[in-house]
Amino acid sequence: MTALPAHAEVVVIGGGILGCSTAYHLARDHKADVIVLEQNQLTSGSTWHAAGLVGQLRSSASITQVLKYSVDLYRRLEEETGLATGWKMTGCLRLATNAERMTEYRRLATTARSFGMEMHLLSPSEAQAMWPLMEVSDLVGASFLPTDGQANPSDITQSLAKGARMHGARFFEGVRVTGFRSKDGRIEAVETNQGVIACDKIVNCGGQWARQIGALAGVSVPLQPMKHLYIVTEPIPGLARDVPTVRDPDRRTYYKEEVGGLVMGGYEPNPHAWTTGDIPDDFAFRLFDDDFDHFEPHMINAIARIPALGDVGVRRMIHAPESFTADGNFILGRAPELENFFVGAGFNAFGIASGGGAGWVLAAWVQRGEAPMDLWSVDIRRFSDLHKDREWLKDRVVEATAKHYAIAFPHEEMQSGRPHLVSPLYERLKAHGAVFGSKLGWERANGFARDGEPARDVYAMGRQNWFAGVGREHVAAREAVVVFDQSSFAKFELVGRDAERALSLLCAGDVTKPPGRLTYTQMLNSRGGIECDLTVARLADDRYYLVTGTGFRTHDSAWIRDHIAPGANARLVDVTEQRATLALMGPRARVLLSRVSQDDWGNAAFPFARARQMTIAGRSALALRITYVGELGWELHCDNADAGQIFDALVAAGADLGLTLAGYRAIESLRLEKAYRAWGADITPNDNPYEAGLGFAVSLRGDRAFLGREALFAARNSPLKKRLASFVCDDEDVVLIGRETILRDGEPVGYLTSGGYGYTLRRPIGLGYLRRADGVSEAWAEGGRYELVVAEQRRSCRISFAPLYDPLGERVRS
Numbered sequence: 001m002t003a004l005p006a007h008a009e010v011v012v013i014g015g016g017i018l019g020c021s022t023a024y025h026l027a028r029d030h031k032a033d034v035i036v037l038e039q040n041q042l043t044s045g046s047t048w049h050a051a052g053l054v055g056q057l058r059s060s061a062s063i064t065q066v067l068k069y070s071v072d073l074y075r076r077l078e079e080e081t082g083l084a085t086g087w088k089m090t091g092c093l094r095l096a097t098n099a100e101r102m103t104e105y106r107r108l109a110t111t112a113r114s115f116g117m118e119m120h121l122l123s124p125s126e127a128q129a130m131w132p133l134m135e136v137s138d139l140v141g142a143s144f145l146p147t148d149g150q151a152n153p154s155d156i157t158q159s160l161a162k163g164a165r166m167h168g169a170r171f172f173e174g175v176r177v178t179g180f181r182s183k184d185g186r187i188e189a190v191e192t193n194q195g196v197i198a199c200d201k202i203v204n205c206g207g208q209w210a211r212q213i214g215a216l217a218g219v220s221v222p223l224q225p226m227k228h229l230y231i232v233t234e235p236i237p238g239l240a241r242d243v244p245t246v247r248d249p250d251r252r253t254y255y256k257e258e259v260g261g262l263v264m265g266g267y268e269p270n271p272h273a274w275t276t277g278d279i280p281d282d283f284a285f286r287l288f289d290d291d292f293d294h295f296e297p298h299m300i301n302a303i304a305r306i307p308a309l310g311d312v313g314v315r316r317m318i319h320a321p322e323s324f325t326a327d328g329n330f331i332l333g334r335a336p337e338l339e340n341f342f343v344g345a346g347f348n349a350f351g352i353a354s355g356g357g358a359g360w361v362l363a364a365w366v367q368r369g370e371a372p373m374d375l376w377s378v379d380i381r382r383f384s385d386l387h388k389d390r391e392w393l394k395d396r397v398v399e400a401t402a403k404h405y406a407i408a409f410p411h412e413e414m415q416s417g418r419p420h421l422v423s424p425l426y427e428r429l430k431a432h433g434a435v436f437g438s439k440l441g442w443e444r445a446n447g448f449a450r451d452g453e454p455a456r457d458v459y460a461m462g463r464q465n466w467f468a469g470v471g472r473e474h475v476a477a478r479e480a481v482v483v484f485d486q487s488s489f490a491k492f493e494l495v496g497r498d499a500e501r502a503l504s505l506l507c508a509g510d511v512t513k514p515p516g517r518l519t520y521t522q523m524l525n526s527r528g529g530i531e532c533d534l535t536v537a538r539l540a541d542d543r544y545y546l547v548t549g550t551g552f553r554t555h556d557s558a559w560i561r562d563h564i565a566p567g568a569n570a571r572l573v574d575v576t577e578q579r580a581t582l583a584l585m586g587p588r589a590r591v592l593l594s595r596v597s598q599d600d601w602g603n604a605a606f607p608f609a610r611a612r613q614m615t616i617a618g619r620s621a622l623a624l625r626i627t628y629v630g631e632l633g634w635e636l637h638c639d640n641a642d643a644g645q646i647f648d649a650l651v652a653a654g655a656d657l658g659l660t661l662a663g664y665r666a667i668e669s670l671r672l673e674k675a676y677r678a679w680g681a682d683i684t685p686n687d688n689p690y691e692a693g694l695g696f697a698v699s700l701r702g703d704r705a706f707l708g709r710e711a712l713f714a715a716r717n718s719p720l721k722k723r724l725a726s727f728v729c730d731d732e733d734v735v736l737i738g739r740e741t742i743l744r745d746g747e748p749v750g751y752l753t754s755g756g757y758g759y760t761l762r763r764p765i766g767l768g769y770l771r772r773a774d775g776v777s778e779a780w781a782e783g784g785r786y787e788l789v790v791a792e793q794r795r796s797c798r799i800s801f802a803p804l805y806d807p808l809g810e811r812v813r814s
């Protein structure tokens, strides 16, 4: 074996599809000095036994783009490397046996079109014409995505490895990583069973071993290996070699042609988790014993769908492990724990489909230090300490895997491992009929059931059972006063004499204001894209209080910590679990506060965008005059121990003012009417503040340097190629959920990033970017006739760049 080098710029761990793809792109696109260490042989982990179905459509536009890239790569790789990938563009049929599934496909077809892909809806007989051996009497319809296909996982991987070598990457098989040497938050060297290699960057592509490899470096990679099964049959007479792959989710099965027979597998409702401990190092080219008992329901379902299957033998069963994650998305990016440690793992049985594209974006992330596009849905920083709990993770992954082929109802909540984190008001809210959802481990009231209404969600494709109740809460916020328990907000203090300087270097807004002032601001990447969207309250010269969304706790804190200059006297302290937050919102908020507090809540003493330490019901609270619902109101941040008393006092004093307890679904409808943006949906690392209509929050005055400033100057001086706007449907009954296509004069010009219903306007509302290569001027935008494509139906709508409700913000400042 060739001797290991003493140093490499990038060490990739793992010779599966992801390690080989990442090495290929690092070498080809970035000319990096890259080596791949594989403990056994290339492909010997999960890659060799994958079934090889390659689908592309996901609910995120960026991830769909990543998967489209895979297909493009697999199609042309042989030309470059001389090694075939087995790619066949057969298309993919999805079958529907009921109306709700068909609605799901209609929405998927619209999403596909929004993301620039074709997906057709078929009748049962059209589906059968494509797949004559299929029984279709129980079908109501099907969908067909023509550019999906299938490939040979081992061949793709070998082809990628060859391509990587052609561009200078070096591969070492039989080399196991056993540890890391680190200093000051950086890995300096990799320890292996063959010696030590100094390196600048590490990429952990260790498949189901990625968790234990991460643990060697103190990095959490929350994944759970699950047992997955499929069979390969003898040849089936009459089966064409180019039939589409088939997904039959109502029968929980999938199919792919292979040498004249079928690969048939499925996702059972009672999947088996493998170990929560370490994976053996020598689990190479290995399978579990056959388990035909567990597989039997799939077999019965499959024979009902394809009767010819009953007449052929099974050549072999593949019963093998694959790593899954809590939310079904894979894990990519720079680990928050270390500066130079990257991860690409947890592929949830679509690692072959993702491998090409995931390696492409991961390589760019490794080289540039920031994600090349919005990859939030797969970002490793979407997890928290919660995900380190192996039992919790196992239960959640089992639940998610069991639902893999279930109909995806909008707004559905997971049930396992709950409650996990609760606010000090949890029991009180429960007593008031709260229906909880969960976010990053926190129980949060989505809404409140009343008067015999069931305190649970009943999911549907159309309006769901909470619709009227949320409307009640919405109207109370607009006309009276509501209290939201927002204790799950991620909250930080930035302290130290360099706090102002550190924050100024990160924020597009001006945070150098005096103590007592609030700033709504974004933090940008070097492309000017929005990485964080938060409220910053200055409490003292050397102390700031930062509030951001529940789900962004790890992400935002990592972004801030990563960008504090070494040696700066500025320390970020997470106070999320010490401080509760009650948001009191509505035109009667001031009156109510004046009943329980002797402090002055008047506009002169406490104007908008100010922070004051106040006393409420004898307890101290930091009050922030800010709103995400567009009404007069305050966020009251207090010690956990004081939350109950403040809440009780507000409830007792607010009865005759119409005080109503309200939840997160009301926040959603209220913020949509105000066109307040949600990070991760309406504003992402792909969007700069001008495109997002947040130019008002940017301060380019003076020569203050901040991350993204140059990109903003460039953006300001060229026409905007996209612009966020509000869309409101004419028909009150349309159900918007996001990703609906926007048509201008009949032509697609974008898609909704958020969708919902505004109870004040009594109309469905969405937010979305209008896109145009020549630039989106107001005159062009307003000169068009607009429709939304909703589940494949055109619905007329109108556009507005101003908020649809209280466009001048008078209520907020009242």
Ligand SMILES: Cc1cc2nc3c(=O)[nH]c(=O)nc-3n(C[C@H](O)[C@H](O)[C@H](O)COP(=O)(O)OP(=O)(O)OC[C@H]3O[C@@H](n4cnc5c(N)ncnc54)[C@H](O)[C@@H]3O)c2cc1C
Pocket (backbone or CB within 6 Å): 013, 014, 015, 016, 017, 018, 019, 037, 038, 039, 040, 041, 042, 043, 044, 045, 046, 047, 048, 049, 050, 051, 052, 053, 054, 175, 176, 177, 178, 205, 206, 207, 208, 209, 210, 213, 228, 229, 230, 318, 319, 320, 321, 322, 344, 345, 346, 347, 348, 349, 350, 351, 352, 353, 354
């Ligand atoms: C039954 C089954 C069917 C599937 N079907 C499909 C499908 O149809 N379509 C699809 O897209 N996906 C499918 N998948 C999923 C797919 O196989 C995986 O997502 C993919 O192979 C993961 O690739 P990887 O590179 O992340 O991991 P792996 O292929 O497991 O590679 C990780 C590598 O890291 C090495 N390694 C681990 N620890 C160390 C160490 N300490 N030092 C050095 N090397 C180390 C391992 O030896 C291994 O080779 C299927 C999976 C299963 C189980």
